[in-house]
Amino acid sequence: MPTTLVPVSKNAAKFISTPKKMLINGEWVEAASGERKETRNPATGEVLTTFPEGGVEDIDRAVASARKAFEEGPWPKIKPNERAKLLLNLADLMEENCEELSHLETLDNGGPIGVTAAFVDLSVNNLRYFAGWATKVTGETIPVSNPGNVFNYTRREPLGVIGGITPWNGPLYMAILKLSAPLATGNTVVLNPASLTPLTALRLGELVQEAGFPDGVVNIVTGSGSKAGARLSEHPDVDKITFTGSTAVGKQIIQASAGNVKKVSLELGGKSAHIIFADANYEQALENAANAVFFNSGQACIAGSRLFVENKIYDQFMSDLADYAEKNFTIGNGFDQSAMMGPLISAKQKDQVLGYIDIGQKEGGEVLFGGDATESEFANGHFVKPTVLANITNDMTIAREEIFGPVVSGMPFKDIDEVIKLANQSIYGLGGGISTTNLSKAHRVAHGLRTGNIWINTYNLLDPATPYGGFKQSGLGRENGKTAIDMLTEEKSIWVNLD
DSSP, X not given: OOOOOOOOOHHHHHHHTSOOOEEETTEEEOOTTOOEEEEEOTTTOOEEEEEEOOOHHHHHHHHHHHHHHHHTSSGGGSOXXXXXXXXXXXXXXXXXXXXXHHHHHHHHHOOOHHHHHHHHHHHHHHHHHHHHHTTOOOOOEEOOOOSSSEEEEEEEEEOSEEEXXXXXXXXXXXXXXXXXXXHHTTOEXXXXXXXXXXXXXXXXXXXXXXXXXXXXXXXXXXXXXXXXXXXXXXXXXXXXXXEESOHHHHHHHHHHGGGGTOEEEEEOOOOOEEEEOTTSOHHHHHHHHHHHHHGGGGOOTXXXXXXXEEXXXXXXXXXXXXXXXXXXXXXXXXXXXXXXXXXXXXXXXXXHHHHHHHHHHHTTOEEEEEEEOOXXXXXXXXXXXXXXXXXXXXXXHHHHSOOOSSEEEEEEEOSHXXXXXXXXXSSEESOEEEEOSOHHHHHHHHHHOOOSOOEESOOOOOOTTSOBOOEEXXXXXXXXXXXXXXXXEEEEEEEEEOO
């Protein structure tokens, strides 16, 4: 029986009907080289539209524009409440255009429309949260002990030009993370969206202009990380890089930032441990374990891909998880409302995920459910079924390396001390989950895990008020919350002799 798809919205269809340009100093321009790239629908393989392949010269123009806007343009004269209003304007426009943004994201990224719509909502909430911060960035007076009549106070001031580099697995939300807090604190931004998914960032640029932001405050340069992203990372007039992506690229950005000792915030890879105790609410734990790794087709740094299950329930739980994945995580085109999982982003990513599944089996793992989506209607897309592997040990490749696909590796454990030790045997430390009805046990394990985000009896919850980031090789710094405000401002100490 043929699948009935929700039609692409007229506005989204209209947007992709013309070749796109990039935004520099308030103008929509081509790349200096004249080069263009295609962006494709990962569910069907069809070309959606083309966009400029920006490079060094384009980044230089964008940074110069952002620097001028920061130092000479109207931006530094705009009062905090006016910055807040601009962010609220942008949030309202995104909310009004939710369907179009969601559909563009599904076309470009493949995620189910329910998921991409949720990301639009999350983005709107993020903008409104940081709009509130625009009027609350304050210093303090300090009672110093120096002799004489001395007055000392501090100010928090914007860093300057922020370079934001975003990944393809949550393009719109990640773009908002690179804009909301930086703009609220008075910085200007050069955004380099992932080449695989530029569409929502470019549409966002149009909404930024409609919201009333001055020219040059937000610049969007499309182009590959090896060209545009690399130049942005090393540029001597960029004051900070905020990057979300792989640990390997994060290390390159740290090296590139050394030239002018620019500040860096990195949200990198993960291999998150999800721990299921025998006393957990069984059905809830089963649902959380599946959602933790199969959400967004496993293309999430926080995915709970290492599943530790207490040995007394291990066999049953893994068997039930395989059944749950088969029954509940149907794959399909993101415009199919019955689909719980869309495609992977590219043929390369699909091959990588299938390669890891093959390695896992060769190293002794057993596939309980999953593998390639061989159905004929998915032949032109990049689909992989939710995959559950058992008989995995912590030293196997599939338990150590980030797969970035819908693959979970199940491992048994005997007690709290052992599972904390096993969970921490990773170079990563971004996310983690704990399922138990014993809150004392839950807090003990949570305190023992070396990871930046831990969910107890739930998973994947995010909020703009809550700092987000990783331990170890999962990153540097934090996004969201007051921590983000502090990391996007400089603290200046001012001394006054009152005699």
